[in-house]
Amino acid sequence: MKILDFKNMGSKIWIFATLCITSLCLLSCSEDIGISPKRQGEKPDPLTNLTFESIAGGAIISYDLPTTEDLRYVKAVYTLNNGTERIAKSSIYDNKIKVDGFASEGEYTIQLFAVSLGEVESEPSQLTIKANIPKYRVIADGFKSENNLYGTFGGLNLLFKNETKENLVLTVYRKAENNQWIGLDTSYTNAENGIFRIRGELPVESEYGITVRDQWDNISDTIIRKITPIEESMITKDMLKIFGMREYSESYKDGDFIRNWSSQGGSADMLTGFTDRTGTNMQKQWWGKGAPIPFSFTLDLGASVKLSRLKMWGRNDNQNLLFQATHVKEFEVYGSNDPNPNGSWDVWEKIASFEGHRPSGLPFGANPTAEDIAYAKEGEDFEFDSEINNTYRYIRIKVICTWNGIREAPIENPFTVAISELEIYGQIK
Secondary structure (H helix, E strand, O other): OOOOOHHHHHHHHHHHHHHHHHHHHHHHHHHHHOOOOOOOOOOOOOOEEEEEEEEEOEEEEEEEOOOOOOEEEEEEEEEOOOOOEEEEEEEOOOOEEEEOOOOOOEEEEEEEEEEEOOOEEOOOEEEEEEEEOOHHHHHHHHOOOOOOEEEEEOEEEEEEEOOOOOOEEEEEEEEOOOOOEEEEEEEEEOOOEEEEEEEOOOOOOEEEEEEEEEOOOOEOOOEEEEEOOEOOEEOOOOOOEEOOOOOOOOOOOOOHHHHHHHHOOOOHHHOOOOOOOOOHHHHOOEEEEOOOEOEEEEEEEEEEEEEEEEEEEOOOOOHHHOOOOOEEEEEEEEEEOOOOOOOOOOOOEEEEEEEOOOOOOOOOOOOOOHHHHHHHHHOEEEEOOOOOOOOEEEEEEEEEEEOOOOOOEOOOOOOEEEEOEEEEEEEEO
């Protein structure tokens, strides 16, 4: 006779009862919160009243939305010149959608869909748009002009305007003696306008090639120009030295600026020839601690020089201070061959006024972008007019303001002016 184990049976009955109660609770809860298969909206009506406005490399399409309650967004589907299918989307809170990325001007067919909840699409609405010449080609064609691409001291200058702030890649090549093209430099930019500089070139006529590529990998034809850079040399640190100790400004003779300089063992090493701008030398900065604005300092170039350009670096110990209160924005340069050691402004001739450039165009106080940082890290070139034939042994640099825009500040004000490195170029006579 089989003996029943009531103790174990009771446990099993309890477990079974618990499972049943749990299942009933789950069913009850599912009914309460309305869990059901994924809901799909109704099929929207097609977009109507389609029109477009041509833009560089594309168009802005306008339309009337359907009145479908579950409408979520509008989708445009089209094919680029290289065969890549591209999809653009726009919210229901706007009645416009942008299609772009076309490699050339011309007519292109666009399929447009209204999309409701659950990705339910309307029947397609078709529109043929007309795209204008894309920006990368406009900029490339601009380099055919001597106004936008020309030889300068030590290399080339490439000027461009990019009003729509497209993401662009500019590459410059030089043809070598074996007829092979050598890549010289590449600039990645979405600046509204700017200047791309090539330096270190010999003063001989050479063939240079320029290409422009956009973010969709459309690339221009190579623009080829014969250009002769202008000869220049860097004024070496062996030649360059501080002139006098009392001529920084009438209101700031032998003040904190020069004491700070002198206490750090001020020498031309602090002006030129840095081999490491971000390493152990970054504490060697030209400080104007508590300096008044404006203030000035004078350099002995060691020889008579026809000036070509000046290259300046801002703070290099903290990139977040670039284009801020310490970073020189506006300054003037004066020249003389017989200055008075007492610091007076007699016999000084104004050579140039310069203003710094910030690629991003952001206002003072905004943190620098990656492009801002890369630009500042390379140092900013300020070119003298090549038409000026005068030569100078001494130059005086007058700081007008930093990027905070303050043009007048007394001695021992809370601001600091910093130049981490300064290079001077020209033709030594």
